[in-house]
Amino acid sequence: MGFTARLILMAKRHWGTLAVACLGIIGAALLNLVTPEIVRRLTASLELPGGANTQLLVLFSLILVGAYLLRAVCRFISLAISHLAAWRFVPELTLTVYDKLQSLSMRYFHDKQTGELMSRMINDTRQIEILVAHALPDLVSNVLIVVSVAVMLFCINWQLALLTLIPVPLVVLVGGQFSKRVAPLFRINQQVLGELNGVLQDNLSGMKEIQTFGQEGTEHEKMVKRCKRYSEVNIRANFANAFFNPAVEFLTSLGTVIVVGLGGFMASRQAMPVSDVVGFLMYLSLFYQPLAILARLVEDVQMAYASAVRVFDVLDAESEVKEEPDAGELKAERGEVSFEQVSFRYEEKEPVLEDVSFTAAPGRMLAIVGPTGEGKSTLISLLERFYDPLQGTIRIDGQDIRGVTLASLRSQISLVLQDTFLFNGTIAQNISYGMPDASVEQIVQAAVTARADGFIQGMPDGYNTVVGERGVRLSGGQKQRLAIARAVLRQTPILVLDEATSAVDTETECEIQAAIEQLSGTRTIIVIAHRLSTVMRADQILVLHHGRIAEQGTHQELLEKNGVYARLCHVQQLQEQTLQFLGGSL
Numbered sequence: 001m002g003f004t005a006r007l008i009l010m011a012k013r014h015w016g017t018l019a020v021a022c023l024g025i026i027g028a029a030l031l032n033l034v035t036p037e038i039v040r041r042l043t044a045s046l047e048l049p050g051g052a053n054t055q056l057l058v059l060f061s062l063i064l065v066g067a068y069l070l071r072a073v074c075r076f077i078s079l080a081i082s083h084l085a086a087w088r089f090v091p092e093l094t095l096t097v098y099d100k101l102q103s104l105s106m107r108y109f110h111d112k113q114t115g116e117l118m119s120r121m122i123n124d125t126r127q128i129e130i131l132v133a134h135a136l137p138d139l140v141s142n143v144l145i146v147v148s149v150a151v152m153l154f155c156i157n158w159q160l161a162l163l164t165l166i167p168v169p170l171v172v173l174v175g176g177q178f179s180k181r182v183a184p185l186f187r188i189n190q191q192v193l194g195e196l197n198g199v200l201q202d203n204l205s206g207m208k209e210i211q212t213f214g215q216e217g218t219e220h221e222k223m224v225k226r227c228k229r230y231s232e233v234n235i236r237a238n239f240a241n242a243f244f245n246p247a248v249e250f251l252t253s254l255g256t257v258i259v260v261g262l263g264g265f266m267a268s269r270q271a272m273p274v275s276d277v278v279g280f281l282m283y284l285s286l287f288y289q290p291l292a293i294l295a296r297l298v299e300d301v302q303m304a305y306a307s308a309v310r311v312f313d314v315l316d317a318e319s320e321v322k323e324e325p326d327a328g329e330l331k332a333e334r335g336e337v338s339f340e341q342v343s344f345r346y347e348e349k350e351p352v353l354e355d356v357s358f359t360a361a362p363g364r365m366l367a368i369v370g371p372t373g374e375g376k377s378t379l380i381s382l383l384e385r386f387y388d389p390l391q392g393t394i395r396i397d398g399q400d401i402r403g404v405t406l407a408s409l410r411s412q413i414s415l416v417l418q419d420t421f422l423f424n425g426t427i428a429q430n431i432s433y434g435m436p437d438a439s440v441e442q443i444v445q446a447a448v449t450a451r452a453d454g455f456i457q458g459m460p461d462g463y464n465t466v467v468g469e470r471g472v473r474l475s476g477g478q479k480q481r482l483a484i485a486r487a488v489l490r491q492t493p494i495l496v497l498d499e500a501t502s503a504v505d506t507e508t509e510c511e512i513q514a515a516i517e518q519l520s521g522t523r524t525i526i527v528i529a530h531r532l533s534t535v536m537r538a539d540q541i542l543v544l545h546h547g548r549i550a551e552q553g554t555h556q557e558l559l560e561k562n563g564v565y566a567r568l569c570h571v572q573q574l575q576e577q578t579l580q581f582l583g584g585s586l
């Protein structure tokens with residue numbers, strides 16, 4: 001299906017409003033025909049011996065006033081109603097794109113820039129507003145004017161009408177060439193704007209890094225390049241436009257030349273009344289003006305088309321993670337998590353996980369350790385179905401997670417990530433993010449568990465303190481504690497902490513650890529941590545090495561094995577001893 005047809009179908013809810021706008025457009029277009037006809041008749045009556053009588057003049061004036069008034073009403077209806085339809089449709093389209101993005105799995109975002117996607121949601125949908133509220137009404141009204149004026153011209157004098165239409169094929173030819181050559185320029189234009197947005201968004205988010213590493217100059221140069229490119233593609237597109245419009249104007253003027261020359265000749269030989277020549281000229285100005293507008297509309301339509309391509313590109317994207325049509329609700333009563341021979345890779349290179357099998361017993365604490373980059377966080381991404389494994393099955397309480405709805409799966413797991421993300425709201429809003437109807441007592445209790453209550457109470461506005469974008473007004477450790485509180489508050493059967501306490505001091509970490517251990521028994525806890533102090537009291541420890549489970553057991557059992565885990569412990573003990581020694585000698 002073509003983009004226009006798809007857009008029209010998507011705007012189904014607004015067909016009624018658009019129909020009213022169309023009526024206004026049609027009315028205004030037809031009322032344009034009144035003036036030339038009145039002028040023609042006036043000229044004819046002035047040609048009569050004795051000239052036009054007063055009654056006729058009054059009648060003509062009244063008809064003109066009525067027509068102008070009615071045209072103003074029709075114009076108001078068409079303008080107001082088409083904008084109403086467009087501005088109701090555009091937010092719907094933005095939302096459709098947003099919802100689609102929310103439904104896509106993480107792999108889709110790997111090669112996308114946030115700013116570029118924002119550009120699709122805001123700039124590209126705005127172009128479609130221009131199409132609906134401006135280009136389409138103009139298209140309808142001008143086509144109507146051209147057709148009705150052509151009919152009138154043929155009624156007055158078909159031979160002269162045929163001759164005046166000579167430039168039309170030339171206008172169509174030039175218009176065709178224009179759309180072929182300029183369309184790609186507008187497509188590039190929208191793409192370059194998207195890229196510019198992407199870089200801007202990236203740089204604004206990374207402003208601290210830019211300043212810390214003194215990269216202001218380099219980033220400025222990068223921006224200069226992007227802005228220059230944006231300006232160049234715009235100049236090229238508008239230059240092409242600037243050539244096209246005068247060319248069409250010149251061609252359409254040829255019609256007037258024909259009427260002045262031929263019509264004047266025929267009138268001087270009494271082969272045609274003067275009134276018809278005047279009427280012809282008046283109609284002709286109405287005929288070629290819309291034709292020129294139609295040619296100019298090509299630009300708006302091309303821009304909207306380029307934007308529609310980018311919008312539909314998102315809407316047509318396939319999510320790697322799909323829900324089964326008959327997916328049921330996950331009922332995790334015990335919270336047992338089992339991985340059965342799970343293998344996974346991000347790209348067509350080495351596998352990140354190979355043949356991983358383990359079970360996290362319900363109500364117990366499972367710790368996952370291993371060198372960096374070995375796939376620990378990837379295990380959690382698979383559990384949340386941000387990605388699907390290449391092979392193997394993941395089950396919660398015996399149910400394959402591929403067979404349940406994503407919403408029900410994620411509602412059973414609370415996740416605290418290493419890179420904490422906070423929204424620009426209050427502390428209370430951030431803690432209750434996954435449970436918006438939580439009471440103040442519940443929020444405070446969760447904060448107490450996460451050892452966050454103390455610093456929150458010390459803030460000027462307590463739980464109503466606004467944290468800033470991404471929680472910029474809080475320290476790393478404070479942000480992590482809010483994220484833990486947020487996860488604890490949800491009271492899900494499974495709690496996952498991925499390096500959740502890496503930014504807090506050792507003392508606070510011990511306190512949080514103790515509080516989380518208290519939760520053990522009420523939910524299954526999966527902890528990923530580098531600090532062994534965090535994992536040593538876990539009921540079971542998995543050691544991930546080269547994408548496989550190298551060892552598993554309790555802290556004591558693994559030490560006795562004297563393998564990877566024992567080596568990790570040994571290295572950490574050495575580090576701690578060195579730090580203590582350095583601390584003592586300073």
Ligand SMILES: Nc1ncnc2c1ncn2[C@@H]1O[C@H](COP(=O)(O)OP(=O)(O)OP(=O)(O)O)[C@@H](O)[C@H]1O
Pocket residue numbers: 110346347352371372373374375376377378379
């Ligand atoms: N989105 C991604 N696309 C491609 N490769 C990825 C992606 N995310 C992670 N990887 C790669 O997968 C491997 C495992 O990453 P993962 O984050 O799971 O490791 P980890 O054990 O949690 O590391 P760390 O202890 O440093 O947090 C790494 O080699 C990483 O480079």
